[in-house]
Amino acid sequence: MCPKTISIWDLTSVKLIIDTDPGIDDALAIAYAALHPDIELLGLTTIFGNVTTAQATRNALYLAEKMGLSIPVASGAEKPLTLPPFAPKTRVHGLEGLGHLPAPAPTGTASPLAAAQFLCEMAERHRGKLVICPIGPITNIARALQMDTNFARNVDKIVFMGGALDVRGNVSPYAEANAFHDPHALDVVLASGANVTMVGLDVTLKVLLDEQDFSHIATRKHPVGPFLKELGAFYLDFYKSIGLSGCGLHDPMAIIAALYPGLFTMESMALEAVMEGEASGQTCRSQSKTRLPSHVALGCDADAIRHTFFSVFDQ
Known part of the structure; x- marks a missing residue:
């Protein structure tokens, strides 16, 4: 495991696309990626989940502008591959996905390319070097795999926030x-043969942010801190309502795992997703003889992850 004094300047540049449904913890993840000196954030793709896809695209454009980024934002799928659409649960992220804030009005517009096409083209352009971090439902990545048979080989790795292997789910006992x-x-x-890492509830609830943490972010050098503190207040209220003292560092941990896998205890295993019945959405070990293994984060160095997360706000 990497030492707790790990520096955010220890990496070579990582070419990254975040697939996102912003979402408060998505905003934290985008801020971390935008501020990290060794991340070249090539774009955002959007998906339903915390909000609708239209809201996600609008929020992603707004967050990119808020972070001072000039990057493409490509709008993605509006519903799951097979299941009917889901209505967002507004009590977690707010009516518009950004806590108490009203609907933002970004000045930019989305890319003319749909998310899956954008992902395929960027994977081809940066063959073997592109890291994709899906931090919402993973529909856009599945569509890219179906669109381009070379996509799984073209990407360096896919590090997604999602799943719960050995712990209880957060929307059902399983999922x-x-x-x-x-x-x-x-x-x-999971069946694609791509280099996949799962960062799920097995680790993301082991790193919690509380009011003091958001106040700390707000006092650091970067001016985005007070904005993130404002979002965090809404998010913390939700977590308090379900009996937790802080909010999980869910989405940022996928970005951190893509950069610093040594901060996590990883196991390799074939995985599959349950697709029907009361356990729908459960991630579990697969008995398939042909499915290639994925990496699964089952433990983490919480102190080092917190240090790495906070350090970007001091630049």
């Missing part, structure tokens, strides 16, 4: 929310 909202897409990705 984590992102997996639950498109288990068919998740199974396509």
Whole structure:
């Protein structure tokens, strides 16, 4: 495991696309990626989940502008591969996905390319170097795999936030929310042979942010801190309502795992997603003889992850 004094300047540049449904923890993940000196954020693709796809695209454009980014934002699928559409649960992220804030009005517009096409073209352009971090339902990545038979080989790795292997789900006893909202897409990705890492509830609830943490972010050098604190207040209220003292660092941990896998205890195993019945969305070990293994984060160095997350706000 990497030492707790790991530096955010220890990496070579990582070419990254975040597939996102912003969402408060998505905003934290995008901020981390935008501020990290070794991440070249090539774009955002959007998906339903915390919000509708239209809201996700609008929020992604707004967050990119808020972070001072000039990057493409490509709008993605509006519903799961097979299941009917889901209505967002507004009590978690707010009516518009950004806590108490009203609908933002970004000045930019989305890419003319749909998310899956954008992902395929970027994977081809940056063959063997592109990292994709899906932090919402993984539908866009499944569509890219179906669109381009070379996509799984073209990407360097896919590090997704989702799933719950050995712990209880958060939308059912079995399923984590992102997996639950498109288990068919998740199974396509897990069966693809791509280099896949799952960062799910087994680790993301081991790192919690509380009011003091958001106040700390707000006092650091970067001016985005007070904005994130405002979002965090809404998110913390939800977590308090379900009996937790802080909010999970869910989506940022996928970005951190893509950069610093040594901060996690990883196991390799074939995985599959349950696609029907009361356990729909459950991620479990597969008995398939042909399915290639994925990496699964089952433990983490919580102190080092917190240090790495906070450090980007001091630049």
